[in-house]
């Protein structure tokens with residue numbers, strides 16, 4: 799059976815933290831789907847098309863990585879694409895507490911068919927988050943050091 803992992807997130811925008819998780823997960827799975835979750839309640843800084851394009855351009859060197867968009871529950875999307883794994887990154891204790899509750903819930907409602915796999919952020923990347931990147935961008939700071947080369951705002 800193909801080992802397919804879904805890496806869900808907002809990616810508003812993709813950062814070097816996301817890139818690090820994908821790069822290190824590539825050898826672990828046959829296929830990784832970076833899936834942009836659409837949440838009607840959230841306000842995004844960048845359009846879906848822009849976020850998708852930046853992810854595709856940033857990760858194009860990995861042949862077993864695809865990019866997709868989904869709405870609704872992540873586990874329903876996993877079932878749809880035949881994924882048995884959800885990939886998430888952990889930066890700090892706050893991430894851990896938040897992710898623990900979601901992973902337990904997903905496992906319970908997915909009938910244990912979907913396991914969440916966590917990778918610890920590489921040292922030096924744990925401070926990077928999309929919200930900090932957005933703040934730096936809004937204030938004309940040097941956001942380039944926090945994101946893959948493909949992410950450029952004009």
Ligand code: ADP
Nearest residue numbers: 806807808809815816886887888919923924926
């Ligand atoms: P969400 O809105 O689901 O939190 P994000 O795009 O912010 O979406 O994050 C997607 C995933 O990437 C999450 O698992 C998050 O913990 C992980 N992630 C984000 N930044 C980093 C980082 N610097 N190091 C490791 N993982 C990260």
